[in-house]
Amino acid sequence: MDEVLVMIGFKKENFLKKQMILVRNNSSLLFGLLAGTSKISILLPPSNPLTSLRLFTSKADDLSPKTPFIVKYLVGSLGLSSSEADKCSKFLSHIKSPSKPDSVLQFFRKNGFTEANIKRIIRSHSRVLCAKVDSTLKPKFEVLRDLGFSDTQITKLVTANPLALNYLSYCNVRPRIEFFNTFIDSNDDILKALSRDTCLISSSMEKKMKPNIACMRECQFSDERIRALLINEGGRVIGRAPKFLKSIVKRVNELGVPPRSGMFYHTFRCLCGVSLDMFDAKIKLLGSLGFSQSELSAILKQPFIIRLSAKNLCEKVDFLVKEAGCELSYVSRHPSMIGLSMTKRLIPRHYVMQLIMERGLLKKKIGLFHFVSISERNFLKKYIFSFQQRMPELPNVYLSASAGKFLY
Structure with missing residues (x-):
């Protein structure tokens, strides 16, 4: 095998490294590789659209004669399963003719949406099939084009967040985009924010957005940090009632986090994603696991930990203390360990560490x-390839541990 790799121009170490990273990202492939029976099947969709159409039509023909028209339509025109079509038809039972949904689907296809895009849109927002193309859909797309969004960006936005279509009117979107442009100077970043959260185009500017921005200003957050909050947290920050944000600021102060510090911003951001009751419950849970008050303060240097589920927290602390033999004080000094994946990082690496020691x-x-x-x-x-000569089985040991299989 080594000679073959050299002959075709591969270095053994680089080949193994790429193989390991690829395989670790696919545990099902990993099991097959370890067993020596791995097979990769590539399923290509029919290249001829007529083939696809015949396939979809045959699916529709298989349905019961009593099946509602719209269900048959969704199965036959989009290739949805009967259960998906039934779920999507909840708000479409009044449609008895293909003319309007046909025009909507044709509009999407003409505007660069793939069949996969369209299926995603219909699954999330089937009511769009009731829309009037000329008076409803076209103006919404034109608004975004007028604001500088490319057709590709519009396709990405509508596919990622189909409900945004409900709010894309000229008078609703334009002032918001102009408002966001004071913090976000890239349409790609605005697209990212809008794709994640409809609140950014549905929440009141005067009652929520502007007061919340003012609150962040009072916390001395820079434009760069406000920009990050808008892009990554969206409605969880700017779409909240202003009194909620003020309660978050009060809680961060009560935790003793220094105002204007980086930790104040990170803790604020974390608490915007959970209720105050949930936050208190997580602090109480960590205390019940044995952490002292000072250790809890250290853990809060990584406030994202509060967003982990109670089960996740308990499992990781239990592993770190009972399996890995860490003291609680050590865990509190390195709280980022609690945020790491058990199966992809903590367990396999601890296992390798034990073996090489x-x-x-x-x-x-x-x-x-x-x-x-x-x-x-x-x-x-450092720890796999450098020791492979003295412990040849180490790559397999690490791979198998990553898949939950332990060789020793």
């Missing part, structure tokens, strides 16, 4: 935090 491959003891926090590339280089 037992084999005496390390000259000095290294803490778990170092093992689990370094990048995948550096981990493979």
Whole structure:
């Protein structure tokens, strides 16, 4: 095998590295590889659209004669399953003719939407099939084009967030885009924000957006941080009632986080994503796991941990303490470990760490935090490939551990 790789111009180490990274991202492929029976099947869609149409039509023909027209239409025209079509037909039972939905589908296709795009839109917002193309859909697309959005960007927005179509009127969107442009100077970033949250075009500017921006200004947040909040948190921040944001600011102050510090911003951002009751419950849970008040304060340096589920928190703390042998004080000093994946990072790397330490491959003891926090590339280089000559089975050990299978 090694000679073959050299002959075709591959370095063995680079080949194995790419293979490991690829396989770790697909555990089902991993099991097949370890068993020596892996097969990759590539299923190509029919290249001829007439073939697809015949396929969809045959599906519709298989339905019961009593099946409502719109269900048959969705199965036959879009290739939805009967259960998907039945769910989508909830608000479409009045449609008895294909003329209007046909015109909507044709409009999307003419505007560059793929069949996969259209199916996604209909699954999320089937009512769009009731829209009038000339008086409803065309003006909404024209508004976005007038504001500088390309056809590709419009396709991405509508596909990612079909409900945005309900709010894309000239008088509703234009002032919001102009308002966002004071913080976000890229249409791609505005697109990202709108794609994630309809609140950015549905919430009241005067009652919510402007007061909430003013609140963030009072917290001394820079334009760059306000921009990040709009893009990544959207309605969870700007779409809230202003009194909610003020209660968040009060809670962050009560936690003793220094105003105007980076931690104030990160804690504020985290709390905007959870209710105050949930936040208090997570703090109480961490306390019940044995963390002292000072250790809890250290953990809050990584406030995203509060967003983890109670089950997730308990499992990770239990693993770190009971399996990995970490002291609670060590975990509190390195709280980012709690945010790492159990199956992809904590368990396989801890397993490898134990093995190479037992084999005496390390000259000095290294803490778990170092093992689990370094990048995948550096981990493979420092602890897999560098020890492979003395422990040839190490790559397989790491791969199998990543799939939940332990060789020793």
